Amino acid sequence: MTGCATRPAAPIQINLVGMNDFHGHLDATKFDYTSAAQPRDGARSPPQLAGGIDNIAAALQAWRRDDPSLLVVGAGDLIGASPAMSSMWADEPSLQALTMAGLFASSVGNHEFDKGRAELLRQQNGGCVSIVPERACQFAPNFKGAGFTYLAANVLDSATGKPFLPAYRIADVKGVKVGFIGAVLKDAASVVLASGIVGLSFVDEADAINAVIPDMRAKGASVFVVLIHEGGSTSEPFDKPDCTELKGPIVGIVKRLDPAIRLIVSGHTHKGFQCKVDGRTVTQAEMGGHVLSRIALTVDPATSAVLDIGVKNVVVKPGQYPPHEAVAAYLKAARARSEQALARPLARVSARTIGRKATPAGESAIGDLIADAMLNATRAHGVKIAFMNAGGIRKDLDVGENMVASYGQVQIVVPFGNTMVAMDLTGAQIRALLEQQWVRPGAAEDSILQISNGFSYTWNPAAPRGARVVPGSLMLNGRALDDASSYRIVANNFLAEGGDNFPVFKDAPNKFDTQVRDFDVLVEYLVKMDKAGTPFGLNMPAGRIQIVK
Template identity: 45%
Template structure:
């Protein structure tokens, strides 16, 4: 298999990027499937650290590559379709939700409009499609203005018509009807070949979204739901079956990169799911862990792109239509280099319209930092400069007795969606758009009472939730709180030396703890937080963060010394 090249002349790759005769003759056809996962409404390019390029100011250094954005994705798709008319564009979940302000303030309708214009044919639902509940998700599919947030709905287009592409959800059952909320599969005719796409979202979705978002829904086993429809697909003589699964894994980046063809170190939930799938499923297009890879597991291709459109998934199939057989599979991750790809003019117009509606709010300056940027990248102990800053802001907002009397705050890293600011500015300024992009979920702060023993359990649960999240999630902690951990120790014995303001935590004493509303309901597998007593609701997390950096300007990141990893 050929390795991918950076977009600049499009990626050159085995099957479909060759001469026109490779597109199929007679009963044999070559089909290109391009997919985007975890886009999260990122209409504009963002920094991609998966590829480093030389710093023009200092050739000895490297900088991240600006990648993604709908203009460049449109350019990639146009070139792919030029090379092979038998090209189909699909989504692998989380197209919307946790979005930057240009999409989120307009209820993600610009993102739906962009995918329509890019001729997306279908997408599996991701967990973030449920952020605002089933009714709103169905509005995303069917259109209309009857939204649970009328202040944002139909402001981008007063006659929002919904997604032209079909959402899939084989394993999401509505309790009231006993039926799946969307079709389990879609059969697409591409170049005369009938390709079945079957979609499932991670069954743990109820543990990682707000409870009201999944009320009345049951999420079943991904592989079982997909396998259930395989006999029906076989009876319809489909030529190929591709599973779109919004769950993922990680590779060993010390040995392999996202561009490594047929990588061999993939681990995580997607491997277990794939191993249970019917052999008729030839390819798994995955998502959720925001990590690019192109692997071969027990003979089956499992691929994922990076988040925000930085990498697209590409799968090239050679299909024998007469025998309903896949003759060959080649896959690659496509780098969407926004500095080189020809921009799609229709997408330029769309993003210009969205920004014109949202920039007056987004560009309001909040404060200035003492440094160009505060990073969300964690150290070996899982502690990040930005995570600490957010935890400090939440403690500051709830420390007063009237606001909860909190003594410690915990922040989930998955709720931190970007560095602050997203792109450094010459004056070290931070805008509301930057703050919103960091924390776009609209969670409120909750103060609750836990015993010292329950806080210990909370910290231990950081190492037990990888099956839910795809990776260990280390909570960010506020100033004055510290602890150590050793991952080689047995379960429930990994955390030690917990202190609050220099004093050992008392297992039997009660402490007022601040978390966001997502965590308070047991999100990310932190179920002990559901036991918290004497709950008191507070302001929005984004408002608390904005107030904190404004009142403490210019803010600089402090030393990462609150969490110590022993082993």
């Protein structure tokens, strides 16, 4: 009698969907992209509407019909810097809609910390005790919290030395235990409000991720996926398979990860890519829900070895799939509630668009407007100069043909709800502050501060970093700044705590937080200008910042 061999079990396919940097974009928005299917030197596709939580949920519903075990995971910044429909309600509609769409887990991003650790815990666990009581639980009472799990292996509670949030979450998918590990960029502390993260430390991403692998193995995990809010960029199309030109911080992190980790879902840089780094797959799905990463892991059921990883970045197109009725109804209700509150006309302006496009010197029309509004709101505190960080300006003020700005249009420009903080700086400190625009350890790029009317200076792009401000060019109301004299200035509370890598602000004396928020400051100024018969509307920046030609 001959023995019969046991037939090897067929490989298992585990299907995932990755998303990142949703930023509360409940509605579809325009997406201008170049596909791998298009010639790079050919005509580009025109911008098209993409994303929208209703369309995302419809796509996920359709894909789950093919595989009910499909898991949806995120790589942070799902909320924060959000459009008005989400931010005016403390981002609760976005968290609820993502829960309804079936999100399983996500790493935290830096924007999850916009309102601090306590608010993030409330958004995760539910409740109405909030740093923003005028927004929390206003959309619906008794907010229950996100139905998915935020992960943060490298954000430690200084009191315990342990992760502030769960480091990982394990799912049993078709008999295979898949472990998802979350992390955020280790430099997150430099881009969030310092007072909101007291007692937290952000440690090396790769070290923190690798450290939890043994514990996950002990709990049966055999396939490991990293969800990380850190990224890179490539000149290759967002949907080019196995791209090879990825650059940025994520590359160095990936190269140091435990060999068992084969898939990394990234975020933060708002780029779309599906790349290979040292044989591992690294994905990112653009931002705002425009793109989703469809990921298929082929796993050997006998050994749990990952045999293959296939990725396809797909555009989320409106109407492509039958609607997810519950999410579509929820979005309709959110629109109605928000439009009623935000559609109220506010003030006339004299330009259809007051934009973020900067001059070669780094100045923008919307930056001029916001800095002037900040100065106007704080003159009573003796303020002479206002500074605004460009990263805090999220959209153009685009009012359309009627030339009347609404509350909603203003709110989306400055969605963070930062407060105005007055402080004192000497002329020498102001010059040092301006030099920090080009000397920013831990920052990916230069950042030119926007400045208020009456203040001006010139800088030389050919000069070394740290010595670019032209001597004698700093002027305030026609007079040169004196190095030894003290000047009252204002910045938002994010900058005032040294955010965005501007430590001069952090060390400034005589700080006073006015508790007046940026949105209210901008509203007050636009109304004031309208009533005075001189509505604001620079089509071009005012020329306060100049460069040596």
